[in-house]
Amino acid sequence: MPTMLEVSGLKHRFGGGEGAHTAVRDLSFTVETGELACIVGPSGCGKSTMLRCIAGLIKPTGGTISLHGDKVEGVPGDLAVVFQDYSRSLFPWLTVAGNVEFPLRSAKIPRADRRARAREALESVGLSAAARKYPWQLSGGMQQRVSIARALASRPALLLMDEPFASVDAQTRFELEDLLRRVKQQQGSTVLLVTHDIDESVYLGDRVLVLSKSPASIVADLKVDLPAERDQISTRESAEFVALRAEVARLLRNRTDEAQAAAEDIAEWELSEQETKTEERTS
Numbered sequence: 066m067p068t069m070l071e072v073s074g075l076k077h078r079f080g081g082g083e084g085a086h087t088a089v090r091d092l093s094f095t096v097e098t099g100e101l102a103c104i105v106g107p108s109g110c111g112k113s114t115m116l117r118c119i120a121g122l123i124k125p126t127g128g129t130i131s132l133h134g135d136k137v138e139g140v141p142g143d144l145a146v147v148f149q150d151y152s153r154s155l156f157p158w159l160t161v162a163g164n165v166e167f168p169l170r171s172a173k174i175p176r177a178d179r180r181a182r183a184r185e186a187l188e189s190v191g192l193s194a195a196a197r198k199y200p201w202q203l204s205g206g207m208q209q210r211v212s213i214a215r216a217l218a219s220r221p222a223l224l225l226m227d228e229p230f231a232s233v234d235a236q237t238r239f240e241l242e243d244l245l246r247r248v249k250q251q252q253g254s255t256v257l258l259v260t261h262d263i264d265e266s267v268y269l270g271d272r273v274l275v276l277s278k279s280p281a282s283i284v285a286d287l288k289v290d291l292p293a294e295r296d297q298i299s300t301r302e303s304a305e306f307v308a309l310r311a312e313v314a315r316l317l318r319n320r321t322d323e324a325q326a327a328a329e330d331i332a333e334w335e336l337s338e339q340e341t342k343t344e345e346r347t348s
């Protein structure tokens with residue numbers, strides 16, 4: 066499979082001087098075309114920062130990102146992002162169909178094509194009947210399905226998802242996870258999904274990348290050897306699923322402590338470097 070995304074030595078530090086904060090330390094990984102890769106890591110480790118760098122919304126302070134071989138230097142046109150907070154990402158004054166069509170209009174896609182694509186995307190998320198409704202007339206889970214339809218309608222080379230199911234109830238979350246697996250299977254989509262939920266990462270992923278505590282680095286890259294067709298009950302009780310989720314949990318507990326110690330060493334070193342430079346400037 067050809068590589069869709071290549072992240073190499075990614076680093077991001079917010080601010081400068083004494084207030085500087087390194088959110089991402091050194092991330093290198095690839096996502097192959099047609100793959101659903103999950104990134105799991107503790108809260109505040111730098112997952113969203115990494116995703117924003119990949120989406121071209123933040124210019125990283127180090128490393129490179131390539132999307133199907135092209136270096137990412139701004140927001141790529143063939144990339145879509147689904148965020149956790151669906152209520153803020155949909156326009157309340159547009160209908161469901163209007164919201165799905167909106168990015169297509171900006172991309173100057175002819176009206177008939179826009180309509181057809183929106184219809185197809187809404188059908189794939191089971192929302193054909195809600196096309197003329199407004200977002201505020203829908204449940205939270207339905208609104209997130211609209212966000213997913215909007216992302217799919219632009220036929221992105223890569224779909225980025227930042228904790229997309231974290232704001233819905235458990236039952237809806239299961240339904241949305243199954244929807245994503247189904248759409249990914251049917252359309253051959255390439256997806257990079259960030260979550261802090263270990264079970265979700267194993268259930269959804271073809272691969273799970275485990276991140277350390279802040280600043281983020283990769284502590285493991287695991288292949289998920291589960292059948293492509295998954296089921297919320299039987300998959301989750303299978304021996305393979307239970308073993309893998311335990312492995313990810315162990316890695317997060319043990320390796321993040323090691324990484325934390327390494328990060329503290331780096332922070333201490335960075336501080337002493339700054340102090341030396343300040344002393345040199347003042348002497």
Ligand SMILES: Nc1ncnc2c1ncn2[C@@H]1O[C@H](COP(=O)(O)OP(=O)(O)OP(=O)(O)O)[C@@H](O)[C@H]1O
Nearest residue numbers: 079086088107108109110111112113114115261279
């Ligand atoms: N604009 C910013 N300026 C300074 N620091 C920031 C900025 N954005 C994020 N950070 C810091 O970078 C670190 C990583 O934040 P980020 O949101 O990427 O983590 P996360 O893993 O996505 O967290 P969560 O799982 O809680 O959403 C945090 O310590 C955060 O406070």
